[in-house]
Amino acid sequence: MVAAAAPIGAEPPPALLAKLRLILAGVPDPEIPVLSVLDLGVVRHLRERADGTIEVGVSPTYSGCPATPVIKADIVQALTHDGFRAVTVDVLSPPWTSDWISEEGRRKLVEFGIAPPAQAVTSPRQLLQPDLAIACPRCNSTDTKKQSEFGSTPCKSLYRCESCLEPFDYFKCI
Amino acid sequence: MMPHCAYVLRIADTSLILAQRLGEWVGHAPAIEEDLGLANVSLDLLGQARMLLSYAGELEGRGRSEDDLAYLREESEFLNATLVEQPNGDFGQTVVRQFLVDAWQLELYEQLLESKDPRLAEIAAKAVKETRYHLRYSAGWLVRLGDGTDESHARVQDALTRLWPLTGELFSTDEVDREIAQAGIGPAAEALLPGWSARVAAVFAEARLAAPVMSPFSWHGKQGRHSEHLGFVLAEMQSLHRAHPGATW
Numbered sequence: 001m002v003a004a005a006a007p008i009g010a011e012p013p014p015a016l017l018a019k020l021r022l023i024l025a026g027v028p029d030p031e032i033p034v035l036s037v038l039d040l041g042v043v044r045h046l047r048e049r050a051d052g053t054i055e056v057g058v059s060p061t062y063s064g065c066p067a068t069p070v071i072k073a074d075i076v077q078a079l080t081h082d083g084f085r086a087v088t089v090d091v092l093s094p095p096w097t098s099d100w101i102s103e104e105g106r107r108k109l110v111e112f113g114i115a116p117p118a119q120a121v122t123s124p125r126q127l128l129q130p131d132l133a134i135a136c137p138r139c140n141s142t143d144t145k146k147q148s149e150f151g152s153t154p155c156k157s158l159y160r161c162e163s164c165l166e167p168f169d170y171f172k173c174i
Numbered sequence: 175m176m177p178h179c180a181y182v183l184r185i186a187d188t189s190l191i192l193a194q195r196l197g198e199w200v201g202h203a204p205a206i207e208e209d210l211g212l213a214n215v216s217l218d219l220l221g222q223a224r225m226l227l228s229y230a231g232e233l234e235g236r237g238r239s240e241d242d243l244a245y246l247r248e249e250s251e252f253l254n255a256t257l258v259e260q261p262n263g264d265f266g267q268t269v270v271r272q273f274l275v276d277a278w279q280l281e282l283y284e285q286l287l288e289s290k291d292p293r294l295a296e297i298a299a300k301a302v303k304e305t306r307y308h309l310r311y312s313a314g315w316l317v318r319l320g321d322g323t324d325e326s327h328a329r330v331q332d333a334l335t336r337l338w339p340l341t342g343e344l345f346s347t348d349e350v351d352r353e354i355a356q357a358g359i360g361p362a363a364e365a366l367l368p369g370w371s372a373r374v375a376a377v378f379a380e381a382r383l384a385a386p387v388m389s390p391f392s393w394h395g396k397q398g399r400h401s402e403h404l405g406f407v408l409a410e411m412q413s414l415h416r417a418h419p420g421a422t423w
Contacts, residue, residue: 060221060300062217062218062221062304063218063220063221063222063224063225063300063301063304064193064216064217064218064219064220064221064222064224065217065221066217092225092296092297092300093296093299093300094299095296095299095300095303096300097303147207148207148208148210148211149211149307149310149311149314150207150210150211150214150215150307150311151210152210153214154214154217154218154304154307158207158210172307174303174304174307
């Protein structure tokens with residue numbers, strides 16, 4: 001699972017980089033398909049190796065997340081489809097954080113009915129602090145209640161809004 | 175086996191066997207939320223075990239992959255703490271076991287952030303964040319059950335009394351631990367005790383649970399000497415791979 005040290009590659013020229021980013025913006029996260037892999041912040045680097053192969057550094061969100069191998073395969077497939085030779089390498093350090101979800105990604109999450117992470121993870125220790133009030137993605141009420149630490153995936157908790165009575169997922173800070 | 179490899183295997187196997195045990199709950203938990211919760215914790219532990227097993231295979235230098243180590247070792251070659259191979263029992267017993275291990279893993283990974291082994295420090299940095307959520311989950315349930323009805327209180331108190339003697343092993347330093355600590359690779363087992371004790375005592379107080387007295391008897395799962403339960407866990411976990419070597423999904 002953990003790849004050996006990545007061969008050194010160079011940052012692609014701006015035009016190529018823009019093209020690659022455009023392709024990756026069209027690769028959805030398999031579990032939250034409104035987010036692209038760029039919105040999710042799992043793409044850590046793009047490099048062009050000496051032989052022209054495009055190397056994409058990917059950080060797993062959670063260690064056991066079953067979406068990670070699918071994400072890597074989808075990235076390679078999308079780039080191959082557009083005529084590139086592509087490989088992914090695992091980037092473990094620094095570990096992925098919910099802070100890397102883009103502003104665009106946070107907006108898309110709300111539209112999709114998932115409350116985005118409530119705060120920046122300046123220190124992981126704060127994960128053991130009491131929860132902040134989470135706003136309902138449908139009616140924006142903060143009168144919400146946690147139902148379970150884990151939702152449909154490890155990255156989310158299950159909440160219920162006490163105002164509109166709808167259940168919703170909350171993307172946890174990590 | 176060199177101490178460095180044995181040390182990584184101990185951490186890896188403890189995660190792997192606990193992940194397998196938690197997986198037994200899928201489809202059987204008392205509510206859908208707990209089914210998802212236990213499965214999600216299991217997945218994290220499995221992911222952590224995979225990173226650690228791959229690394230242990232590299233340290234060993236005999237070309238064994240994570241799958242070789244998980245599926246093709248015998249019982250006496252597994253170095254997990256005896257606590258994690260114990261049967262699930264009822265939901266309360268699973269919560270007690272999980273809480274005791276979560277609090278230990280949190281202490282371990284926090285100390286491993288300072289490891290002189292950069293690979294281990296990297297894995298710890300990833301795992302420590304997930305472990306905090308595991309501990310929130312298990313501690314939350316321990317308080318709800320311990321401070322709940324007479325029935326739920328009695329069940330988790332019984333489970334605690336039963337499982338407590340198995341925690342001694344987590345903090346008993348042996349030759350491997352001593353060498354690891356001297357090399358700055360990881361903390362000695364006993365160095366995890368003060369932080370762990372403080373953490374569990376605070377939750378026990380909130381859960382109205384009494385911590386039993388630490389027993390002088392210690393298990394030796396981390397040296398490959400296990401309780402009668404591990405063989406059954408492995409029989410189930412390894413059967414498919416042994417029947418169909420190299421099978422993939």
